[in-house]
Amino acid sequence: MEKLPLELKQRICSFLHANPRLLKPIRLVSKEFASAAAPYLIPRLFLFRHPDSCAQVKEIAEHPVFSKYVTTLVVDLSVLKSHDNIESWIEDHTELEYEEVEWSDFEPDGQEYDEYGPVLETCALSNKFHAKCERFYEARQEATRSLQSEYEGNWKAHQDIVRIQASTSFQSFFLETVTHTFRICPNLTNIVISPPVQIQDVIARRTHIFEDILPISASWVRPQDSFPVDFQLEEMLQATNHSLFGLNSLTIIDFPFGCSEKIEIESLKSLTSLKHVRISHNRLNFDPTTKLNLKQEVALRAAHSLETLWVEMPAHIYEHVNANGLLRATDSRSLRDILLSNVCVSENVLVDFLLRHASSLQHLSFGLALSTGSWVSTLRRISRRMEKLERVQLTGITETRESEMVTFSSEWCLKARNFLTKGTELPEPVPYDQFYEFEEERSSNCSSPLRNHILPEDGLWEEYDGEVNSYF
Incomplete structure (x- = not known):
């Protein structure tokens, strides 16, 4: 390719630039080819716990052209299940x-x-x-x-x-690969920590790496292969420390991370520019290692530019997941989108959080349980005070009444939403009735409307956002 006349090379690159799908079967060996291909082929890299994957990521990260277009690193910490025979x-x-x-x-x-x-x-x-x-x-x-x-x-x-x-040596090598990639890719500012979502392109990448041991792609997608207990979140965040920009987005899906007792802000300088946080453990169900214990109140104090914060835990364990510390720590003049699902907070902490961000919050998605206080009081305290509010979703909100958790109906959640967004009357809450709700939802749409299909920001990916926010 390098020996071809300049005019011919320019024509080839122009054609491939207009038809990027044709690049897939072609081995890119020239700078012109690389420049034409990079924007289409490698905005994100996938790193799996396999030596070949580490070598591939390192090769792309050190490429003089490709490395400039990498914006996201998807890290899969899943481990293979051991079989003695x-x-x-x-x-x-x-x-x-x-x-x-x-x-x-x-x-x-x-x-x-x-x-x-x-x-x-x-x-x-x-x-x-x-x-x-x-x-x-x-x-x-x-x-x-x-x-x-x-x-x-x-x-x-x-x-x-x-x-x-x-092996300890490979774990160190794996973390060094993350650190090295963030250090030398100039535009890499996003990290996704997740097992593969069931999107064919994502599964295909993993199947390619493990093709010698996984006869078909479905062999990999199973919960027992996704419990990494040998990495701590602090280690992963330290590995992302970027010499220039820091992190733009942090997405964590089904990663039952461990945490140090103490996390030093100085060791997490990559969080100072963090804009987007998505955390979901929704598929881990009742796995005992699933805990919201990453000391977010420490880590998020450094994130003064936060724009979106999504946290979704497994259903029916909200009484064990208290997010008061998380909300107290979050303080950003840019926060515009908040999703909290299957976690527990108090009325006063929630109201203080919402009013503290009243001048910027545009989207609220709540599936919360109130440990103290009531939803009627909460909604009335913030009514007409949320200046920028555009969209509200309330689904399965719950409060404690006479020592019992009571979930409110979808129909009442809609009326509560209209109370916030349109100023309509707020009636007394109606508890959820399983038989009635089922019949109503069959005959009419009483649930909150689905989230608008807005394309994610740079570095965020729809298939992973959909794993965190079911309304995306």
């Missing part, structure tokens, strides 16, 4: 498909059958039929041996990666 591995991969040996491929031509079995009128026909049966059984045995050998190879490769992932 091949039988355990096979049991955990019941979805594997293989080609069975069919009798129709061996059956003698024109063979007839009656109610007793094959019709073998002559000795020659009988010998031919039994010879075909023997070949069929041999083929099945050979296919079984071949399949067993293939499975054994997959299992051994699987266990090799398990050992690598558990």
Whole structure:
């Protein structure tokens, strides 16, 4: 390519720039090709816990052209499930498909059958039929041996990666890869910590890295493979310290992180420019390692430019997840979008938080439980005081009444929303009635409207935002 005439190279690059899909099967070996391809191919990198993945990310990060276009690093901390024997591995991969040996491929031509079995009128026909049966059984045995050998190879490769992932040396190398990438990619300011969402492009990247041990892509997407307990959030955030800009967005999905007892602000300088935080543990259900214990009140005190804050926890555990400290710590003149789901706060803390950001907040999405106070009082205290409020979503809001948690109906949530946005009357709250709500939702739309399909900001990605905010 470098030896081609300049005019021809310019024409090729112009054509590929206008038709970027054609770049996929082409090996990019020239600066002109790289410049034409980079904006389309690599705005984000995917890093998996595999040596080959670390090498690929490092190669792109050190590329003189490609590195300039990288804006987001998606870090998958998922670990492979260990299997002590091949039988355990096979049991955990019941979805594997293989080609069975069919009798129709061996059956003698024109063979007839009656109610007793094959019709073998002559000795020659009988010998031919039994010879075909023997070949069929041999083929099945050979296919079984071949399949067993293939499975054994997959299992051994699987266990090799398990050992690598558990080694201290690889964990250090993995973190060094994150640090190195953020240090040398000039526009890298966004990090997503997440197992793969079920988007084909995302799954395909992971399947490519682990193709030697995962016969089909579905082998990877299972909850038991997504419990990394050997990394702490502080380690990941320290690895993102950017020499120029700091972090623009932090997205954490289904990562049951551990946390140090003390997090020093000085060690998290990358958070000072943080604008977007999305945290979701929604798919971890009742996993005991799922805790909102990352000391957000410490980390977020450094985020003075925060614009969006989304926190979604598993349903029905809100009484165990107190977000008062999180709201007290958040203080940004730019905050415009807040989503809190399945967490517990007090009325006074929530009201103070909302009024503190009344001049900037535009979007409220709440699925909150009030530990003290009432929703009627909360809504009346903030009514007509939220200057920029454009959209409100209230779904499954709850409060404590006589030591019991009471969830309010979707219809009342709509009226409460209209009270805030349109100044209509606020009636007394109506508890949720499961049978009534089901019938009402079948006949009319009583739920909050879906979030507008607005394209995410630079560095944010719709498939990951959708994992945090089901109304996105």
